[in-house]
Amino acid sequence: MNRFAMRTLLAGTALMIGLATAQAGDPESCKKVRLSDVGWTDIQVTTGVASNLLTALGYEPEVTQLSVAVTLTALKENDIDVFLGNWMPTQTDALKPYTDEGSIEVVGLNLEGAGFGPVVPNYVAEAGVKSLADLGPNAEKFGGKIYGIEAGSSGNKNLLALIEDPANNLKGFELVESSEAGMLTQAEQTMKDKGWVVFLGWTPHPVMGEMPITYLTGLEKAGFGEAKVYTISRKGYTSECPNAGAFFKNLKFNLSMENGMMDKVLKGENPNDVAKAWLKENPDAIKPWIAGVTTFDGGDAQAAVTAALAN
Template sequence: MSRIKSFAAGLGLAAFLSAGTAFAGDAESCKKVRLSDVGWTDIQATTGVASVLLTALGYEPEVIQLSVPVTYASLKNNDLDVFLGNWMPSMTADIKDYTAEGSVETIGVNLEGAGYGIVVPSYVAAGGVNTLTDLGKFKDKFGAKIYGIEAGNDGNRIILDMISKPENNLEGFELVESSEAGMLTQAEQSIKGNEWIAFLGWTPHPVMGAMNLTYLDGMGDSGFGAATVSTNVRKGYVAECPNVGKFIGNLKFNLDMEGVMMDAILKGSDANSAATEWLKANSDAATPWLAGVTTFDGGDAAAAVQKALGG
């Protein structure tokens, strides 16, 4: 090949590579998307939705099971990319140092209208337990126990802090740490026997929603009460991976959609299957999530999702 032909061929190759880069959705380093699953059914559902759609767009989602503290440490250390479960204001203490130093970024609220706090069966509320301090008036009926979920959870920490404060009238109470499933089993058994129980509750949740529960008042500035859920990413993620960052930032959920998927998960479905079935049944739901988004290689996002879901 002559020097001129070789030079021309080189220009052609450079133009081809340049065009490929221009139309690509994200850099190759962005193809794997690492998401945290902290074991809560609602976050399993939303992470399932994200994973199914990311796969359809040509990304490789990796869901890693981590506690809340390890989730934030992993975001800081660049060992994790995305967390869809920043419940606020109850997780203020968990995230504030990372936010202050800029190692973890909040890119938007993905759920509004949530609730979080200590709940009792409504028949217990009718029996005189409506505020936090009322629990201590009936210490023996509760067995001096409040049931929580996994150790390290923000809700457990708040309850422990409440027990430690004399003004809350909870002297002698203990927090029983378990898991979401273990706590719910205990609650269902107690309610079936018309027994008194207090435990950590949240909305959305299909099982808790079917239990006829009452949130206790008098939580002060603990972080319990009305809640929102935000999306966190590691520092610089959206700038580094703007296409997938745009998609993650677009994700907005509501109580009804989460409730349907959570119910399926609690009945034995894995999160991705529950999300896939919900997306198939709600074909227009992904439209706003795909606004301004392409596939990983720069293709039509809506067409790729439709094809992946069998549309």
């Protein structure tokens, strides 16, 4: 083979490699990634992690705060691409119509070992309130109130269903809907005075994880108890945007990392800044999340993330 032919062959090979690399990312329609954040501290930090990494990879994450119910509708109507906070089994009834019709897809499990359900202080449990059946006879001691989070959340809907079911003997109770922070403030103030309080608890959570509380038993059918958190997306997202889809499939968290970040957010720090600081301090955690993933335009994901976090 003469030199001209060799140069032509090499040039053609380089061009093919370049084209393959350029095609390894996602189409232009996938550059903006629309995420829902329901305002829960755990979802704020996991969404912050995803947003920082997507930005480093050349995507343009756009985070909108919505309730769970509105998030599911937005996913169905293609107004949101991805949601990292599908708590199961508590959101089973809310999600099922969408998965049954195929308008929402489950991308993957992102957290195991979580918990979710009504809790009471340990001293209340020691006084005999250990299950749902124990609440009714003690309605007066609780002031007739069960404290929940924001209106429209699956947890609140499950609590309302329990209160409205005559079989549970909770006629003397009402659900007080509030923010996560408002609910915790009420619980902490009541517990400080050794008062009786029942509220919606969950882990991971740096505050509730340290509080002397007991989960009420026998509520599995109501969607409470041991929980897992899933990533869900609008129909067709992972096939239309396979590179971003691979990233979201890779994203898996643990209680320790979420608790650490959540603690800082609850003390007033910005979730996105907290997530970026955590990523800088834990570079090895990033490697499995970007395995098999490129930048938006097909470049080296690890190099791009390293460069972004150096700033």
